[in-house]
Amino acid sequence: MLFFSFFKTLTNQTVTIELKNDIRIRGILKSVDQYLNIKLDDIEVLDLAKYPHLSSVKNMFIRGSVVRYVMLPRSEVDVGLLEDATRRAEAANQAGKAR
């Protein structure tokens, strides 16, 4: 759930998503759900010539399972906060196991 929360904080940022089939799409992150399915608005496909079927697409829904990378604007990522949240999630996880 940590990354779900994290992506929620990134809504309305411009991100670039690389899919497992090497398509790279830049767009405004509009929404994310528990499977990390992503909705992008105002998309722009890098190397569009190779993917003509996307030439008339403006918004898209990407299934989380086919995403390879999400490239984020560096300025929008609070690494310290993310590290801390990760540790907290792990601690909660450990506590759950000990129970």
Next chain:
Amino acid sequence: MERLSLNESPAPAPRTPQQNQQFSQNALGPAGPQPTGGPPQLPPQMFTTAAQLLDLTDKKLVLILRDGRKLIGVLRSWDQFANLVFQDTVERVYAGQLYADVPRGIFIVRGENVLLLGEVDLDREDDIPPTLTRAPFEEVFELKKKEDAKRKTGDKKRYDELQALGFEPEHSGEILF
């Protein structure tokens, strides 16, 4: 046992300074039912698969499947796994600089096969890139078959070489288009 209270409401029990710091930065992560502090969050119902697909319902979409098929149709129904129902579907086949449309009808698609759904901009849908020409589908199919065979042998060769070097092929050797 003391760690059990980490994400629950602040207990009166004394805490270490480190834990205090963790409590103060509670903007991210699996906080309890009511996160304390942090930026205001959008309502959680906006962040469900259903909410994402609801906006796309009854619109003309491009559906790309894991096997590389491109279907153009109207999304009529769906569920939380992104299982989809498409109406008036046309399959568009691309090969080289050619493409062809094949009318297909109604599709029920299992969610795991979905790569992405793109909303077609109705103002731009007829702007086919000038490099592409429409051709009879027999011709396009023939060309596509050749292209696929060529890519398959190329991919197999690459995977074999990678495997000899000790690499596992990405997504267990399944080819995504």
